[in-house]
Amino acid sequence: MVQSKAWMIVSLVLTCIVAAFALAEVYAVTRPTIERQAADALRASLAEVLPAASTFTEFEPGTVWSGHDASGARVGIVFKTQPRGYGGPITVVVGLDTAGIITGLGVGTDMKETPGLGLKARENWFRDQFKGRPADQVRLKRDNGTLDAISAATITSRAVTDGVRQGMEKHLHYLRP
């Protein structure tokens, strides 16, 4: 084995170059797939909460989208909010029709809430409660409203509910023509 100082440096540099090239290749190959997936996932989550829309345009990057049906008419908006839950921020996506009524609610897949308790916020019964409500009816029963919380998961339930209501109040102005 060659032990000269020159070889030490050359072998290091060579390894770096080979590694860098290999990684650049892998990056180039995987990048289109990664970006496409992110775009698809986003479209799917938007469509889930505003089913009447077939296309979406971004109003605020990463936060508010406007939904349009096939004829181009506005059918509502979708906004994303991240209220602080028990174990971390919860990504909530809300669809509103042109009257400001909730058409759908999506709760993030990367939640760190407690499995079996707060994680139940993803279950259909909890999310469906929100449909058809305007902002002033989005409140938990224990907060003088009409929505059921998840038993033993008040913090998570409240986080989602209040986050939705505050988001609605904040973004309603987009619905005015």
Next chain:
Amino acid sequence: MNTTPSRWQYFVSGIIKENPVLILMIGLCPTLATSVSARDALGMAAAASFVLIGSNVVVSAIRKVVPSSVRIPIFIIVISTFVTIIDYVLQAYQPAMYRVLGVFVPLIVVNCIILGRAEAFAYGHGVFDSLLDALGKSVGYALVMLVMGSLREIFAAGTWFGQAVTPAWFRASPMLFMIFPPGAFFLIGILKALVNRLTIRA
């Protein structure tokens, strides 16, 4: 008494006798963090195995031309290359698993198992032997992950690989202890005690 272990030994010893987690006590961090369910645990084991096998083979292949004074940085470069590869491959083709494993994918690069095997074995052995050694350790690691992940998932969610395997009343009250960090520490303590019991007796 055998003087040189047969080639097959390299593979087999990694599974039980020199099991990386339970005997050598290395590679603990990802073991506890990602073993919340059987599927996630195996995903982590697969990612780590990819890096272990790949880097062991490469290190062994270039061992004759790598000067020993710079071998550690070169090992690190090789290992981090494989880690970055699996990082982007997971991101592109298994995004759900990637989200679950999170920061532990790049942390594979400091997984003691990998750097340890490169230094202790691959640098001094042929490519085929290094491959066998890496495969053996990978199987051993996957076994431990499978056990940990399965136990935690069954106790906590009552499912195994997502399929319910316990009665509904059990699943209605999840044993949260098992999902949270204390449960993981406790479980591996019990496992290690079991291993000690079995090996001390022998």
Next chain:
Amino acid sequence: MNPAKILVGAFLVNNIILMRFIGLCPFFGVSNTVGTSVGMSAAVLFVMLLASWVSWVLYHTLLLPFGLVFLRTAVFILVIAGLVQFVEMVLKKHVRNLYSALGIYLPLITTNCAILGVTFLNVDYRFDLLRSTLFALGTALGFALAIVLFAAIRERLEDSPISPSFRGYPIAFVGASLVSLAFLGFTSLFGISL
């Protein structure tokens, strides 16, 4: 995020060892006595701060602007390995007694998941330099707290009657389980979450 919350969060709520499981090898390897634990913690604090700064600067001035993000794993770990080597050389030459006090812990830090973990989390959380510093500081202090507390427990365990199968690692893990359980109580402290 509020700087104070980052510090407290990293220190207690999301304690790097007991809640995030990062940094376990040195945790179990070095925590047999309080003395060695303190030594390791000091070394970790030092390297973690330096590594956070250097990797943050490199990431934001070189990798990000030039689209080289895919090199970050390799760059960060090489930075850490290099820093540790450098620190070792400097200490050996100029602060001899500290060098001998830290002894073998210095090279061990390179494979300490906690250091690499912090550099990655700084990037993932998009912290600016101030917040990265606070995060690194909080994490290192959390590491110190966990390891010193644990060492005290282990020193006690030395004199306790433990059944043969449990001696050594198993009882240490069970002990860690209980300390971790205690730390779980910090969840949602001051409204800080993961």
